[in-house]
Amino acid sequence: MTTLNELRAAVPAQGWLGEALERVAGDPGAIGRLFPAAGRRVGRDALADVPGWSADEAARVQLLAALPADRVAAEAEGLYRYGDAAEKRAVLKALPLLPIADEGVPLLQDAIRTNDTRLVAAALGPYARHLDDAAWRQAVLKCVFMGLPLSSVDSLDERADAELATMLRGLVEERQAAGRDMAPDALALLDRLKGL
Amino acid sequence: MRIFDPHIHMTSRTTDDYERMAAAGITAIVEPAFWLGQPRTSVGSFTDYFDSLVGWEPFRASQFGVRHHATIALNPKEANDPRCREVLDLLPRYLEKDGVVAVGEVGYDSMTPEEDEVFAAQLALAVEHELPALVHTPHRDKARGTERTLAVVAESGIEPGHVVVDHLNEVTVGLVRDSGCWLAFSIYPDTKMSPPRMVNILREYGLERMLVNSAADWGRSDPLLTRTTADAMLAAGFSEDDVDRVLWRNPVDFYGQSGRLDLSDVEKEATFAGNSILRGGS
Incomplete structure (x- = not known):
């Protein structure tokens, strides 16, 4: 799992970000205006050293992590609620790196209800361990249905079970009946689940 | 041909429209927040709508x-x-979003005291958030409404070059041109403005600060009328560079003043004469 320190190394707390982190630590409410500006301030390039992450996401995670611990869950909820798609994605990706328990689960559930592939994928990172099995299986099936690569699902093989295999087989049957293809990564997963 | 529609309500349009627009060269759009036909009765339905304008709709596009x-x-x-009215208190959150390139649509509908107050308050927000403003002009009592609009803009202290006054016609074009604001025209199937009338206005008033939009929404409207107008300009003897200026470079210049316009994806595809005009964002 990507760590906060890797993100800090990739996007150091200098200049705008350094000042923003100090402000947020002293005045948590200031994050409301700083969080949306992160992409304009630090850029949005993919980070070479942290695969799957961009500069704005790394900055946004650091802003959340700079909050006093007792404010993290409430601010994350508000930033997600009023966030654009990139902000929502950053909050979702930040959840496993923040000092919270399962308070972020409603955000995952919201993201999984959307039809935005970027949000669904971001909801299935390491924090998805807090999702109950039924919700997690539905989300994985939704990934396959939407054409998302299963590589975006954290701990896929550890958690995939016989019930998920049954659901995937049902989708394969429907696709076959319609003369449509099934994604190779989903077929490969089914193959790995054969013994269950 | 590349076209930027600076005013279109895609929330009300189908994916067929997106396909036809892309095929016609319309690869950049700005969707102003407006009303939805059915009046809203609570702040929550506005925030869901704004969320869609910075979330779902850009994804769909x-x-x-x-x-x-x-x-x-x-x-x-x-x-x-x-x-x-409480929506006003929530606007600062949305005016900080990357995808928000102006405050709008503001202006007058029936020219009530409430509209006066909300219009002035939102022009002040535009100044505070360093954003341009998109100003709607009323469909009834338009000439006097446009005069009053320009008076409020002048009083607000916002730079005229940061303001576009929309839905203009032969009667109101001169007023706005003299004010230093940008001028926008909504090309409709048979009401606000038509492609042949638009061509005449461009002949008479020139191309500077001129924007052409479809303002297509849930009413009878056509998202391809920007392209039809471009074709009418060519047929009338305007050059391809003239068309590119009105239907691409002008809206890029106007909304580029926000510093947030990011066309890096589509400009890779559509460069004009080998030149790319990147403004704002990264």
Whole structure:
């Protein structure tokens, strides 16, 4: 799992970000205006050293992590609620790196209800361990249905079970009946689940 | 041909429209927040709508190779409903979003005291958030409404070059031109403005600060009328560079003043004469 320190190394707390982190630590409410500006301030390039992450996401995670611990869950909820798609994605990706328990689960559930592939994928990172099995299986099936690569699902093989295999087989049957293809990564997963 | 529609309400349009727009060269759009036909009665339905303008709709557009930005405001019609006024308190959150390139649509519908107040408050927000403003002019009592609009703009202290005054016609074009504001025209199937009339206005008033949009929404309207107007310009003897200026470079210049316009995806595809005009964002 990507760590906060890797993100800090990739996007150091200098200049705008350094000042923003100090402000947020002293005045948590200031994050409301700083969080949306992160992409304009630090850029949005993919980070070479942290695969799957961009500069704005790394900055946004650091802003959340700079909050006093007792404010993290409430601010994350508000930033997600009023966030654009990139902000929502950053909050979702930040959840496993923040000092919270399962308070972020409603955000995952919201993201999984959307039809935005970027949000669904971001909801299935390491924090998805807090999702109950039924919700997690539905989300994985939704990934396959939407054409998302299963590589975006954290701990896929550890958690995939016989019930998920049954659901995937049902989708394969429907696709076959319609003369449509099934994604190779989903077929490969089914193959790995054969013994269950 | 590349076309930027600076005013279109895609929330009300189908994916067929996106496909036809992309095929016609319309690869960049701005969707202003406006009313939805059915009046809203609570703040929550506005925030869901704004969320869609900075979330779902840009995602939907991207599936068809169309770059979507938005403008955010409490529209003049609903400014008259006290149940919607609290929306003003939520606007600062949305005016900080990357995809928001102006405050709008603001302006007048029936020219009530409530509209006066909300219009002035939102022009002040535009100044505070360093954003341009998109100003709607009323469909009834338009000439006097436009005069009053320009007076409020002048009084607000916002730079005229940061303001576009929309839905103009032969009667109102001169007033706005003299004010230093940008001028926008909504090409409709048979009401606000037509492609042949637009061509005549461009002949008479020139291309500077001129924007052409479809303002297509849930009413009888056509998202391809920007392209039809471009074709009418060519047929009337305007050059390809003239068309590119009115239908691409002008809206890029106007909304580029926000510093947030990001056309890097679509400009890779559509460069004009080998030149790319990147403004704002990264």
